Amino acid sequence: AGAGAMAAMLRAGCGLARALGRGRTLPGASEGARRWLRSSTPAGQDEGAALSDAASKEAFISRWTEVAPSTLPPPLTPADIFPGKAQAPEAGAAVPEKLRLNFYLPHDVAAEGEEVDLVLVPAVTGDFGVMPGHVPTIAQLRPGVVSVHKELDKDVQKWFVSSGFAFVHEDSSTDVCAVEAVPLEDLDPEAVKAGLAEYTAKLASASSSGDDYEAAAAQVGVEVYSAMNAALGN
Numbered sequence: 001a002g003a004g005a006m007a008a009m010l011r012a013g014c015g016l017a018r019a020l021g022r023g024r025t026l027p028g029a030s031e032g033a034r035r036w037l038r039s040s041t042p043a044g045q046d047e048g049a050a051l052s053d054a055a056s057k058e059a060f061i062s063r064w065t066e067v068a069p070s071t072l073p074p075p076l077t078p079a080d081i082f083p084g085k086a087q088a089p090e091a092g093a094a095v096p097e098k099l100r101l102n103f104y105l106p107h108d109v110a111a112e113g114e115e116v117d118l119v120l121v122p123a124v125t126g127d128f129g130v131m132p133g134h135v136p137t138i139a140q141l142r143p144g145v146v147s148v149h150k151e152l153d154k155d156v157q158k159w160f161v162s163s164g165f166a167f168v169h170e171d172s173s174t175d176v177c178a179v180e181a182v183p184l185e186d187l188d189p190e191a192v193k194a195g196l197a198e199y200t201a202k203l204a205s206a207s208s209s210g211d212d213y214e215a216a217a218a219q220v221g222v223e224v225y226s227a228m229n230a231a232l233g234n
Contacts, residue, residue: 095133100173101148103159105181110159111148118149119174121166130166130174137168143227145184146176158184160231162224189232196225 064074098115119130122144130137141164148157164178199221206214 096172097132098172099130099132099134102173102175103146103148103181104175104177106179110181114148114150116148116150117152118147119176120145120147120149121176122146122161123166130168132172134168134172134174136170137166139166139168140164141166141176141178143224145231146178146181158231160184160187160228184231187228187232189234192225192228192232193234196222196229199225 061074068074098117099119101111101114101116101119103110103112103114117131121128121130121139122142123139124142125139127144128137128139141161143162144160146159146161148159149155150157159178159181160183161176161178162180164176164181167175167177169175199218203215203218203222206212206218
């Protein structure tokens with residue numbers, strides 16, 4: 001029964017994604033959806049497109065409540081997490097001079113709506129830079145350095161991040177959501193060297209004893225400390 005419910009929820013989610021991806025309008029949007037539309041539609045957004053999103057969301061939530069356990073709340077959508085996002089620029093519109101950066105940690109907000117020239121991101125697929133007009137992208141972060149160029153190559157702030165995600169939006173805004181991040185200058189080079197040596201020894205010991213769990217945990221430590229060591233230029 002649990003597997004069947006999960007499969008039904010996945011089908012409902014895929015249906016929503018397909019509807020939103022094609023820009024389809026689901027019929028029968030209720031007054032509740034219309035009220036949600038009026039309260040959350042950013043100024044200048046096409047009301048028909050917004051109504052399609054509202055109806056799609058309402059249809060998904062309705063289907064969710066039919067198949068999901070009562071203790072499992074509906075998932076959040078990007079509109080719930082980032083309300084009032086600006087719309088994509090019109091064709092031929094000038095590219096903004098600055099990138100708007102939001103940098104979030106579980107316990108802090110490092111930047112919110114800050115205008116910068118460039119953000120360099122360490123993704124699992126390779127490092128890349130984000131400037132105004134960048135194509136929409138979602139990237140998983142690996143241990144490495146996020147470089148925020150408030151002024152290109154002049155005023156640069158560097159953060160070491162453990163992991164997370166970066167979301168590049170078509171309105172020249174970027175959200176960096178890190179599991180943990182510290183200013184690069186706060187890292188202690190000697191502590192990093194000691195940590196790398198400790199986890200390297202743990203990895204060798206766990207590998208020789210055949211303890212897969214301890215080996216995997218030690219491997220994570222080696223990767224993070226190696227990345228910190230490289231970030232410090234060692």
